[in-house]
Amino acid sequence: MRAATGLWWRLRRAGAADNRVPGVLAVVSFAVATAALLVCVAGLRAFEARNPLPPGGLEGRLSDEAALGNLYVTLAWIATTCMVIPILTLGGVAARLAIARRDQRLAALRLAGATSGQVTLMTLAEAAAQAVLGALAGVVVYLAVLPLVARLSFQGRPFELRELVLPLGQTLAVVAAVVVVAIVSGASSLARVAISPLGVAARTSPKRLSVLRVVLALAAGAAWMLVITPMKEPQRMTIVLVLGAMILAVNAVGPWVVMVAGRVAARLAPTAASLLAARRIADDPKSTWRAVGALGLAVVIVGFTSLASVDDPTTPLERYLADDLGTGALVTLVIITIVGATSTGVVQAARVLDQREQYRALALAGTSERSLHRARALEVALPLAMTIALSAGFVLVLMLPFSSALDGALVVRFVVTSAVAGAVVLASVLASRSLVRTASRVA
């Protein structure tokens, strides 16, 4: 064991620059995930503090003001639920990254006599170390963006900094949660690769995702109809739980839809770049979905909140509500866009590193750098455009019955906002352009 540990350490230290890049990417991802999570939790707490439950709890008859305050807290919980899953997904992406690029080193360790258990342990320790480092950096980022968040105005007044600063205990709890996510997703992805002394298993035809995913999603939709809709005044926790289940269900069916779309696209792709993009999408629909799924959800939320208007606001508080719904949805979209862009950027960068030899071979054989860039951009743009168009279309179709009440300017703003969010995620692919240039340098 000592020999293996020594070798591990030496390999770590001797790692070439391209071995360090994935580590840096993983730390950045953990940092973004932690910062986003802290902002969510801080916002949620601030809403709860502003709108304390009246002494009688929810049992007694609430004043209009208290009922409205209660609505704010419920909405904050819903927004947080929507954001937590993509944030945790980003944590998982980072953990996989921390592990995926270790192939050669892990194989070297196995050759040196380390057992598979020892290798697993060392790898997880490394992923956890990166998670701790990233999470601590995330705390710093969170503190740095607080003044910006504090400028947001809800219920007629901006936040105060002290409303948004989390107590140390809760901050540490968030950091711990990120590290746990890293270890759990690291362990689950390690369980899927057998690290032999000769490297990790080669890629074969991808397994088809089960249609069971579709059944599951339909069941969740039915649950929404049957459980929540008949309730006159559903409990906040019930809404949050069922909503969480819905999001999980959408996340289950999403990759399946992406896989089917990818296969169809691969069959029809007319050019080399689109063929490569479609094959990559069909090959790894889950990672494609990770990049675009949350954004689709955010687009739906923004759509409903910005297009649905509160009927005849009478009190000033109700007037604030209409504005605040839009602001809250926008904040959700911004956070999800940042998290989604980070996921996409990191996954794309990792893929270039994984395939740098193939990139070089393509370049030697006369593939222009432009073609390589185009294939990568398409790989993200195709599912992104599809998801955003589907989500925005879904909202607009559902809103059709109320089309007389729809404000044309609001619809335009909604469509533009969605497009901008998509463009930001797409732009994250540009971050790894220099990696492509390095990988495809022929001489």
Added chain:
Amino acid sequence: MSYYDPSRMPAGAPERPTSPSLAPPVPSPAPAVYAGRSPGRDSGRDPGGDPGSDLVARGLVMTYGRSASAGPPALGGVDLTIRAGESLAVMGPSGSGKTTLLHVLAGILRPTGGQVLWRGRDIARMSDRERTVLRREDFGFVFQQGMLLPELPAIENVALPLMLGGTSRSEATARAAALFPPLGLSGLEKRRPGELSGGQAQRVAIARALVARPGVVFADEPTGALDQTTSAEVMHHLTQLATHTGASLVVVTHDQNVARWCHGVVRVRDGRIAAEADAADAVDAVDPADPAAVVAR
């Protein structure tokens, strides 16, 4: 359209035994038939050895870094002619400059001095962009390990270079499919590279290198990762298919068994051609240390 049709083999061409007892053929002069090549691209390409289709290197010098501190040049004045349709093995110890030579000939590296003439143009003076197009359209590459894209089925890996060059997908796929039977790859079209053996993957790589019907195929240790039997199989297919598409072949190798499959052999030592032989029989006969054996050109 198959451009690998045994019935169209030139009269008197060597019979190449098939596996398992693969043996290198008696080296033949440049082949006389270029079956299936389109007339347009063949114009000026004459089996008699039209100099326009020879790949000619003149006085190639390659120095890495600043010459003062970099020690001896990687290439120290290499003259070489690869005739149309000819196969040439480049041998030499590690660090002798053989891979540098291949990269310069293929327009991957720009030499510090000298010329590389291909179809009347000096590759060394071309822009980066022109050389990229040249590598895509006129040259084919086979590497030590297939370097196939793992996401693409074998057939799409082969069709990709054509599609990158602007050929329609249906035509690219048809041309790629035509190469599978002669390479013994029938039925493997839909397999991913991860589902192919080393020899199969290398034969897919050969198909990819030849699908655009290049004038020259460059192979860098194409059998470096294979056992002797598989290696012979791969060389058999590589030389056979290159011959029948009329492509010249430059193989960098340290394996004499591989070199025997080629028409000619050059040995590189310290960046210079140390010995040259017209027939692969001479692989063993030529002692690079013996000055009398060095053929100057």
